Amino acid sequence: MSAEVIHGGTITSPQGFIAGATYAGIKSKGDNLLDLGILCSEVPCIAAGVFTTNKIRAAPVLLCQRNLKGSQAQAIVVNSGCANACTGQQGMAGAEQMTALTARNLGLLPEEVLVASTGVIGKQLPMQKIRDGIESIVLSPEGGHTLAKAIITTDTLPKEIAVKVNLGQNEGEIIIGGIAKGAGMIHPDMATLLCFLTTDAAVSPAFLKKALQRAVDASFNMITVDGDTSPNDSAIILANGLAANKVLKEGSSRAKEFEEALTEVCLFLAKSIARDGEGATKLIQITVEGALTIAQARSGARIVAGSPLVKSAVHGSDPNWGRIIAALGRSGVDMEETKVDLYLDSLCLMKEGRPLPFDQARARSILDRAGVPIRICLNLGDASATAWGCDLSEEYVTINSEYTT
């Protein structure tokens, strides 16, 4: 039994979730841009989060970590256009006000509200605009689409999905929804991303925490756009239990199905982020097989996916495969040159460390695809892993050389 994607699904597809967003004026460029939104559940939720590994943590991250200690929450308020990072005590006061204002409007306690911000670092939040904005947000069961738009910055498209899972006899169906933003500062160990997930499943707090961490490890921690991470990276899940299934706990087959579906949701969102990397035109998929350990396979795949030289070559559809091997060579992964095979899709470019003559036109046609699969077989062990990245284009530089101005 696997998860079924809901056509037009989003974060408010699971029962009992409502959302909405507004343009508060935090983003300075253009107008009619959404930049402030709220997600709310009708009932209290079990909640879990995974946050940035950056030593600089934004005020909203610190506040979420505090509010999540009891593994409960009922709403999330989020803004784009200002990261509220490197903002000192004033920044923390701003984050606290965001949760307090949201809580008051929704009839909740401030500690039941989580908060996230994304945008420019080192700028204080425009609190008056945020106050007015929060007042004006209208929540609805269709509001997930609007919220997905409100959290993006340099993304070209909102990222949203929902899936349903039939847990079998007497248990019925549960739904998992999610939205995410990414584009730049994207790297393993929590990229510059915000990801919000909801489910109407009843889930134990301990299992939810573990399942989220594992789903994030297999998805958001396997994508890279530029090797940078941010002080704001957050993935948060709210589970409101309205599906009334028997509470899912670690170890059961139903919990496994739930986790598989959650991972599928995260993978969809993660790949959407990589594909929509700043200036990207292609999704690059790097699989490392035959590594000695999973950790090595993961690390190798991520380093190749992050290599600026590999990314540039893929951008120009240049079959300059030596760069792939050179990037793997600096990854620290155990390898023996005379055992390594390299494939571009099914086209073998290197066999046991020796370059093969290959059809340049065919190589180019694979590199011209919207999705470019690269596979490296180390032939040393049984471990494998896949990472996703994007090509590096002139547009990436243009976007990032004019970001704050």
Place this chain on the structure above:
Amino acid sequence: MSAEVIHGGTITSPQGFIAGATYAGIKSKGDNLLDLGILCSEVPCIAAGVFTTNKIRAAPVLLCQRNLKGSQAQAIVVNSGCANACTGQQGMAGAEQMTALTARNLGLLPEEVLVASTGVIGKQLPMQKIRDGIESIVLSPEGGHTLAKAIITTDTLPKEIAVKVNLGQNEGEIIIGGIAKGAGMIHPDMATLLCFLTTDAAVSPAFLKKALQRAVDASFNMITVDGDTSPNDSAIILANGLAANKVLKEGSSRAKEFEEALTEVCLFLAKSIARDGEGATKLIQITVEGALTIAQARSGARIVAGSPLVKSAVHGSDPNWGRIIAALGRSGVDMEETKVDLYLDSLCLMKEGRPLPFDQARARSILDRAGVPIRICLNLGDASATAWGCDLSEEYVTINSEYTT
């Protein structure tokens, strides 16, 4: 007593070194490009080398490491346009032929000749062209300039320097010369670079090896262009002793003067490489002060210098300083946000973790300079380090998306 730069100096400035180069036809684009060269000493030299840390090592690197076991050499043959990496047994046979042909022409043994290659990975050397090329090279005491041109690939300028050091009474003067190439695949722990150094000083093998490693650590291992390293990175020094000074050994004050001058030569070449990074328009200097350990200061400075977001912001003269702090935050360096100060030249942007209002026009004018100094004070300890990098421009992508085609 410090080193004095010799106007117009190069690798053949020290006594007894001759060099030359030719266009053998290895580089495929354009014509009249030099791509094959030889450096030779009149007498046998003490020799040392530092090589790539990449697990994929090119055939010439493996051969140099073998030939350097006795710490002696008398000549170096080098080609650009083909890296002779990922080329299996045929590649090793090619590297061996290069040393054998050069040795025969110079009246040396093959194991007295070192070899280096740079260019496209995964392509076999065109041996007939190389054979003909080696035959045609004319060596002269002025040939260092030609050799400096023959080793470059995407560099826009050759990099060369020579300095003289007066070792004091009865000891006279010694000269150190050097040339280097870089531009892409540049990162700490030996970037894609070739560096050849010569001196007429008499130096003990043990001291020469240590002094070279330390000079490389302070220079080539502190520059980054794109985070990639290559299978070919090599820094080699030949010391022919013709200055007839008392042999320099670890621990003496004269040895210290020699090492300082050697480090100065390496720093000049390393900064030239960073400044001439592919597509670069500016040299970025990152100093991390007040770290707990030197290793942390070095790592932090290098990671900030390598951040694509920092590099893009500097390219556009965008004072988006949050990216500097975010990059340091992911470096693993111990830091406390509330203690960190950040300076753009002498302009303070952040004090004890709080953003300061600053003069945007002044910040832009600093970022517009050809050299952009950024200083981060962690205020935790006494260790400091400086790294160099370059801005990331659209041109970097253009160069690297069309490299082999």
